[in-house]
Amino acid sequence: MKDIRADFPMLKKYPKIIYFDNACTALKPQSVIDAVVGYYTEFGACGGRSSHQLARKTNNKLDESREKVAKFVNADPEGLVWTRNATESLNLVASSFDFSQKRKVVTTVMEHHSVLLPFMKLRDQGKIDLEILPCDEYGEVSMEKWSSAVDNECALIVTNSWNNTTGGENNISELSKLVHDNGGLICVDGAQGVPHHKTDLKGENIDFLCFSGHKMLGPTGIGALAMRKEDIPKLKPFIVGGGTVMKTSTEQAESATDQTRFEAGIQHYAGIIGFAAACDYLSDYGMENVEKLERTFANAIVSSIVNAGATVYGKHNRAGAVCSFNFKGGKPHDVALMLDKENIALRSGFFCAQPGLEAIGAASGAVRASAYIYNTLDEVKKFSEALEKVSILYG
Amino acid sequence: MVLCIIAFFVFAVMSIFSAKYRPLAKEGFRCVFRTIMLKPCDTGMDERIKAEVVSKVLKISPTLARFTNKHFTMIAWAFVIISLGSMVYSGFGLYNFYFYGNCDGPEAVGACIINDLTGDYGRFSEPTDLIAPTNFDGIVAGNPEANITIVEFGCFTCPYTKKAESTMSELLEKYNDSIYYVFKPFPLPNHQNSYEAAVAVLCAERQGEHGKHFELQEEIFEQQEVCTSDGSLAIKQLAQDAGLDMNAFNQCYDNNETADQLDEYIQQGKDSHIYATPTFFINGKTIVGPRPIEEFEKIISEES
Ligand SMILES: Cc1ncc(COP(=O)(O)O)c(C=O)c1O
Numbered sequence: 001m002k003d004i005r006a007d008f009p010m011l012k013k014y015p016k017i018i019y020f021d022n023a024c025t026a027l028k029p030q031s032v033i034d035a036v037v038g039y040y041t042e043f044g045a046c047g048g049r050s051s052h053q054l055a056r057k058t059n060n061k062l063d064e065s066r067e068k069v070a071k072f073v074n075a076d077p078e079g080l081v082w083t084r085n086a087t088e089s090l091n092l093v094a095s096s097f098d099f100s101q102k103r104k105v106v107t108t109v110m111e112h113h114s115v116l117l118p119f120m121k122l123r124d125q126g127k128i129d130l131e132i133l134p135c136d137e138y139g140e141v142s143m144e145k146w147s148s149a150v151d152n153e154c155a156l157i158v159t160n161s162w163n164n165t166t167g168g169e170n171n172i173s174e175l176s177k178l179v180h181d182n183g184g185l186i187c188v189d190g191a192q193g194v195p196h197h198k199t200d201l202k203g204e205n206i207d208f209l210c211f212s213g214h215k216m217l218g219p220t221g222i223g224a225l226a227m228r229k230e231d232i233p234k235l236k237p238f239i240v241g242g243g244t245v246m247k248t249s250t251e252q253a254e255s256a257t258d259q260t261r262f263e264a265g266i267q268h269y270a271g272i273i274g275f276a277a278a279c280d281y282l283s284d285y286g287m288e289n290v291e292k293l294e295r296t297f298a299n300a301i302v303s304s305i306v307n308a309g310a311t312v313y314g315k316h317n318r319a320g321a322v323c324s325f326n327f328k329g330g331k332p333h334d335v336a337l338m339l340d341k342e343n344i345a346l347r348s349g350f351f352c353a354q355p356g357l358e359a360i361g362a363a364s365g366a367v368r369a370s371a372y373i374y375n376t377l378d379e380v381k382k383f384s385e386a387l388e389k390v391s392i393l394y395g
Numbered sequence: 396m397v398l399c400i401i402a403f404f405v406f407a408v409m410s411i412f413s414a415k416y417r418p419l420a421k422e423g424f425r426c427v428f429r430t431i432m433l434k435p436c437d438t439g440m441d442e443r444i445k446a447e448v449v450s451k452v453l454k455i456s457p458t459l460a461r462f463t464n465k466h467f468t469m470i471a472w473a474f475v476i477i478s479l480g481s482m483v484y485s486g487f488g489l490y491n492f493y494f495y496g497n498c499d500g501p502e503a504v505g506a507c508i509i510n511d512l513t514g515d516y517g518r519f520s521e522p523t524d525l526i527a528p529t530n531f532d533g534i535v536a537g538n539p540e541a542n543i544t545i546v547e548f549g550c551f552t553c554p555y556t557k558k559a560e561s562t563m564s565e566l567l568e569k570y571n572d573s574i575y576y577v578f579k580p581f582p583l584p585n586h587q588n589s590y591e592a593a594v595a596v597l598c599a600e601r602q603g604e605h606g607k608h609f610e611l612q613e614e615i616f617e618q619q620e621v622c623t624s625d626g627s628l629a630i631k632q633l634a635q636d637a638g639l640d641m642n643a644f645n646q647c648y649d650n651n652e653t654a655d656q657l658d659e660y661i662q663q664g665k666d667s668h669i670y671a672t673p674t675f676f677i678n679g680k681t682i683v684g685p686r687p688i689e690e691f692e693k694i695i696s697e698e699s
Binding site for chain 1: 439
């Protein structure tokens with residue numbers, strides 16, 4: 001495999017730092033940075049509005065970007081809506097979904113706050129009935145639990161495809177079959193899943209897929225909601241304004257029928273183009289290679305943590321190289337800061353998933369190491385040594 | 396929380412010199428402020444300092460690092476207390492420097508340092524600067540014919556001059572015939588009512604009745620604190636108690652009739668480069684401060 005580290009300017013700038021905070025956000029390759037800058041230096045105009053040559057050129061680039069990002073998750077470009085991030089995509093689904101026929105939503109305690117909060121808000125407003133499924137000690141929710149909760153009253157289930165605390169994986173195909181059999185729909189939080197394994201919207205029968213560009217080598221401030229194009233008119237517009245309508249008088253506005261009904265105002269063009277460049281990069285690298293590497297890192301990181309005498313949350317054998325842990329008697333922030341002194345950059349706290357962390361026995365938070373394609377086994381070795389060193393302070 | 400208090404002070408001082416420290420001082424301040432408002436310090440500064448310290452210690456000794464990590468809050472508190480203590484101490488030093496001309500206060504030299512910030516007193520500070528006086532006027536005792544002359548420049552409201560007084564009495568008793576003792580009042584400008592006390596003693600001396608002025612002098616030393624704070628009121632009361640003719644005394648004191656005499660002594664003190672009281676010249680050899688009697692006796696025996 002070619003050495004991709006050279007593609008990442010941050011790795012060159014900080015050669016000593018081991019970046020293990022990829023579940024929070026990923027570093028960007030030069031091609032993405034160039035694509036972002038390229039919008040301002042090459043295109044620079046409005047998309048979908050003006051008709052001069054620069055606008056046409058911009059428009060073509062934006063269409064092409066939409067196609068690339070949609071294709072990356074095997075969705076139709078006509079069903080892909082630009083948002084700011086996974087959180088906004090989730091909020092869009094929560095606030096636009098029609099709960100007038102059925103009002104039951106099922107989710108799990110292991111979700112990110114970006115899943116829990118929008119739906120808890122609807123619950124508190126009396127708009128939905130929300131069932132939050134508990135998990136086992138590994139942070140997993142069994143198919144039995146799902147089956148007993150999902151009945152024909154269920155309008156929607158919302159869950160992540162990959163977990164941001166345990167690196168655990170949900171079987172989305174199975175879940176979508178379950179909910180579809182009961183006449184409901186599935187909304188997948190793909191913030192972690194899309195960057196780290198092959199996501200197939202059509203193949204897995206996902207109705208709504210929410211993801212962010214920044215966790216998959218793309219720019220910050222750009223995300224997407226992918227769905228089938230037939231479902232677009234079913235969702236009520238969320239934020240309205242320029243670009244979301246076909247016809248407007250002061251008496252009435254007629255919403256656009258395509259995805260632009262959700263894309264109010266001038267979009268983050270540079271971000272969109274950068275997002276597409278990130279998808280290109282990952283596609284070139286091969287998502288099957290990403291998956292393989294994830295497993296290798298997951299195993300190596302989990303072993304390092306176990307060897308250092310710390311507790312790892314979730315199953316040891318996991319798909320994602322996302323490993324949360326704690327030293328007995330060590331405050332997560334303190335441990336993270338000690339590791340920072342060893343040039344290991346990782347995250348500590350609740351990872352925006354406090355109920356989940358409490359459910360798996362990390363009520364005071366945890367430390368999280370997460371790897372991505374540009375990390376190396378040598379870095380994991382250094383991480384392991386640093387952990388050994390820090391472990392002296394505890395136990 | 397604990398460390399941010401120190402951090403705030405340290406970085407606040409450092410930020411005076413370098414802008415680099417200003418954000419840190421700000422962060423420290425925010426943390427201190429939140430602590431005062433009984434809210435948790437949310438800047439993470441404490442944790443960062445802890446990690447910094449522990450990782451440094453870890454390089455030296457794992458056991459020590461472990462201990463530091465475990466008892467960090469306690470260590471931090473100890474550090475805060477020590478730092479606050481040393482800050483107070485430094486403040487005290489600055490105060491002393493301003494009022495006494497040295498950081499350690501009056502005790503340090505064991506003499507009353509002249510600190511005349513605006514005047515022309517006390518421009519010297521070393522024993523080697525001193526020049527023995529050639530004039531033996533003053534409040535005198537002992538044998539004028541003696542081979543040994545002790546000249547003392549002293550201030551009646553200086554605790555060290557007071558301290559030396561008993562030594563002088565003892566010497567006079569012991570070597571009465573063989574020493575001549577000359578006391579030159581040298582009121583320090585930084586001592587309250589020192590001038591008034593000197594005037595009082597000189598006025599008492601004028602009344603000629605032998606011993607009365609010594610009695611007043613003794614009483615002024617005895618009641619030094621009251622004289623310093625209450626000035627003329629207390630001094631006159633002591634004069635009355637000493638049995639002086641109060642009409643004559645008031646006449647002399649209120650009109651400052653001894654001004655010329657006193658100014659002469661002060662001028663002699665300045666000429667001798669006096670920088671502290673009491674200063675003694677024993678046949679030209681100098682002693683500054685109320686030194687033990689043995690030091691005086693040593694010079695006396697050398698000179699006799
Ligand atoms: C599982 C999961 N869902 C949602 C999000 C929210 O992503 P964003 O902050 O990009 O909206 C994250 C990010 O941490 C995540 O890990």
